Amino acid sequence: MSISIPKLVEKARGDLASLTGLELGSTLATVKDQKGWRVKVEMVEKKSLPDSMDILATYEVLMDDEGNVLEFRRAGMRKRIDTVSPEEE
Template identity: 55%
Template structure:
Protein backbone atom coordinates (compact mmCIF):
# COMPACT_ATOMS: atom_id res chain seq x y z
CA UNK A 1 0.00 0.00 0.00
CA UNK A 2 1.37 3.41 -0.96
CA UNK A 3 2.17 5.82 1.84
CA UNK A 4 0.36 9.15 2.11
CA UNK A 5 2.50 12.28 1.99
CA UNK A 6 1.88 12.98 5.69
CA UNK A 7 3.19 9.53 6.64
CA UNK A 8 6.30 10.03 4.50
CA UNK A 9 7.01 13.41 6.11
CA UNK A 10 6.61 11.98 9.61
CA UNK A 11 8.95 9.07 8.80
CA UNK A 12 11.57 11.44 7.36
CA UNK A 13 11.42 13.78 10.36
CA UNK A 14 11.56 10.95 12.88
CA UNK A 15 14.42 9.11 11.17
CA UNK A 16 16.51 12.26 10.66
CA UNK A 17 16.05 13.24 14.31
CA UNK A 18 17.03 9.73 15.39
CA UNK A 19 20.15 9.65 13.19
CA UNK A 20 21.43 13.18 13.90
CA UNK A 21 19.98 14.04 17.30
CA UNK A 22 19.01 17.44 15.86
CA UNK A 23 15.70 19.18 16.61
CA UNK A 24 13.48 19.43 13.53
CA UNK A 25 12.31 23.02 13.10
CA UNK A 26 10.00 22.66 10.08
CA UNK A 27 9.23 20.73 6.93
CA UNK A 28 10.16 22.73 3.84
CA UNK A 29 8.80 20.41 1.18
CA UNK A 30 8.03 16.89 0.04
CA UNK A 31 7.72 15.42 -3.42
CA UNK A 32 7.26 12.01 -4.95
CA UNK A 33 10.15 10.93 -7.15
CA UNK A 34 10.51 8.03 -9.59
CA UNK A 35 10.95 5.32 -6.96
CA UNK A 36 10.39 7.12 -3.69
CA UNK A 37 10.25 10.51 -2.01
CA UNK A 38 12.38 13.62 -1.47
CA UNK A 39 11.67 15.47 1.79
CA UNK A 40 13.40 18.71 2.83
CA UNK A 41 13.45 19.82 6.46
CA UNK A 42 15.05 22.60 8.45
CA UNK A 43 16.77 21.66 11.71
CA UNK A 44 18.36 23.58 14.56
CA UNK A 45 22.10 22.87 14.38
CA UNK A 46 22.96 25.11 17.35
CA UNK A 47 20.82 27.04 19.83
CA UNK A 48 22.05 30.55 20.61
CA UNK A 49 21.08 33.55 22.70
CA UNK A 50 19.32 35.50 21.35
CA UNK A 51 17.23 33.03 19.35
CA UNK A 52 17.83 35.01 16.17
CA UNK A 53 21.41 33.78 16.21
CA UNK A 54 20.40 30.07 16.16
CA UNK A 55 22.15 28.16 13.38
CA UNK A 56 19.60 26.44 11.12
CA UNK A 57 20.36 23.88 8.44
CA UNK A 58 18.39 22.48 5.54
CA UNK A 59 18.56 18.72 5.05
CA UNK A 60 17.30 16.75 2.06
CA UNK A 61 16.25 13.17 2.69
CA UNK A 62 15.53 10.48 0.12
CA UNK A 63 13.12 7.72 1.04
CA UNK A 64 12.03 4.65 -0.86
CA UNK A 65 8.38 3.99 -1.68
CA UNK A 66 7.94 2.24 1.71
CA UNK A 67 9.24 5.28 3.60
CA UNK A 68 12.66 3.83 4.45
CA UNK A 69 15.38 6.48 4.44
CA UNK A 70 18.02 5.82 1.79
CA UNK A 71 20.15 8.92 2.28
CA UNK A 72 20.26 12.36 3.84
CA UNK A 73 22.52 15.35 3.35
CA UNK A 74 22.85 18.88 4.65
CA UNK A 75 22.44 21.31 1.77
CA UNK A 76 22.46 24.73 3.44
CA UNK A 77 23.15 26.55 6.72
CA UNK A 78 22.08 30.01 7.92
CA UNK A 79 21.45 32.07 11.04
CA UNK A 80 17.77 32.27 11.97
CA UNK A 81 17.92 36.07 11.69
CA UNK A 82 19.11 35.89 8.06
CA UNK A 83 16.22 36.21 5.65
CA UNK A 84 15.84 33.77 2.79
CA UNK A 85 14.81 34.61 -0.73
CA UNK A 86 11.41 33.03 -1.02
CA UNK A 87 10.15 32.27 -4.51
CA UNK A 88 6.42 32.03 -4.96
Protein backbone atom coordinates in the same frame (compact mmCIF):
# COMPACT_ATOMS: atom_id res chain seq x y z
CA MET B 1 1.93 -0.37 -0.99
CA SER B 2 2.76 3.35 -0.87
CA ILE B 3 2.77 5.38 2.33
CA SER B 4 0.65 8.57 2.50
CA ILE B 5 2.44 11.93 2.30
CA PRO B 6 1.58 12.94 5.91
CA LYS B 7 2.91 9.60 7.21
CA LEU B 8 5.99 9.90 4.98
CA VAL B 9 6.77 13.38 6.33
CA GLU B 10 6.22 12.24 9.92
CA LYS B 11 8.59 9.29 9.37
CA ALA B 12 11.20 11.46 7.60
CA ARG B 13 11.20 13.96 10.48
CA GLY B 14 11.52 11.22 13.10
CA ASP B 15 14.27 9.45 11.18
CA LEU B 16 16.23 12.69 10.66
CA ALA B 17 15.97 13.56 14.36
CA SER B 18 17.29 10.08 15.24
CA LEU B 19 20.06 10.15 12.64
CA THR B 20 21.33 13.66 13.42
CA GLY B 21 20.42 14.16 17.08
CA LEU B 22 19.20 17.66 16.19
CA GLU B 23 16.04 19.55 17.16
CA LEU B 24 13.38 19.56 14.42
CA GLY B 25 12.19 22.75 12.75
CA SER B 26 9.88 23.21 9.78
CA THR B 27 9.18 20.83 6.94
CA LEU B 28 10.09 22.79 3.80
CA ALA B 29 9.17 20.48 0.92
CA THR B 30 8.09 17.01 -0.12
CA VAL B 31 8.69 16.01 -3.75
CA LYS B 32 8.40 12.72 -5.64
CA ASP B 33 11.01 12.08 -8.34
CA GLN B 34 12.37 9.05 -10.23
CA LYS B 35 14.57 8.02 -7.26
CA GLY B 36 11.85 8.25 -4.59
CA TRP B 37 10.47 10.83 -2.16
CA ARG B 38 12.63 13.83 -1.20
CA VAL B 39 11.69 15.54 2.04
CA LYS B 40 13.43 18.77 3.13
CA VAL B 41 13.40 19.61 6.82
CA GLU B 42 14.95 22.55 8.64
CA MET B 43 16.71 21.61 11.89
CA VAL B 44 18.44 23.57 14.66
CA GLU B 45 22.15 22.92 14.15
CA LYS B 46 23.29 25.25 16.96
CA LYS B 47 21.26 27.14 19.59
CA SER B 48 22.31 30.74 20.27
CA LEU B 49 21.30 33.71 22.38
CA PRO B 50 19.30 35.50 21.17
CA ASP B 51 17.27 32.83 19.33
CA SER B 52 17.45 34.89 16.14
CA MET B 53 21.12 33.89 15.90
CA ASP B 54 20.40 30.12 15.96
CA ILE B 55 22.09 28.23 13.12
CA LEU B 56 19.49 26.32 11.09
CA ALA B 57 20.38 23.55 8.68
CA THR B 58 18.28 22.24 5.81
CA TYR B 59 18.42 18.45 5.57
CA GLU B 60 17.16 16.47 2.61
CA VAL B 61 16.16 12.84 3.02
CA LEU B 62 15.45 10.45 0.15
CA MET B 63 12.89 7.75 0.95
CA ASP B 64 11.34 4.87 -0.98
CA ASP B 65 7.57 4.37 -1.37
CA GLU B 66 7.41 2.43 1.92
CA GLY B 67 9.10 5.23 3.90
CA ASN B 68 12.55 3.66 4.22
CA VAL B 69 15.48 6.10 4.27
CA LEU B 70 17.73 5.59 1.25
CA GLU B 71 20.02 8.56 1.90
CA PHE B 72 20.16 11.89 3.69
CA ARG B 73 22.38 14.96 3.55
CA ARG B 74 22.73 18.47 4.90
CA ALA B 75 21.81 20.72 1.99
CA GLY B 76 22.51 24.14 3.51
CA MET B 77 22.74 26.34 6.59
CA ARG B 78 21.60 29.81 7.64
CA LYS B 79 21.07 31.99 10.70
CA ARG B 80 17.45 32.09 11.87
CA ILE B 81 17.43 35.87 11.38
CA ASP B 82 18.27 35.49 7.66
CA THR B 83 14.98 35.20 5.81
CA VAL B 84 16.53 33.91 2.58
CA SER B 85 18.81 30.88 2.62
CA PRO B 86 21.94 30.88 0.42
CA GLU B 87 20.37 28.14 -1.79
CA GLU B 88 17.48 30.52 -2.67
CA GLU B 89 19.67 33.45 -3.75
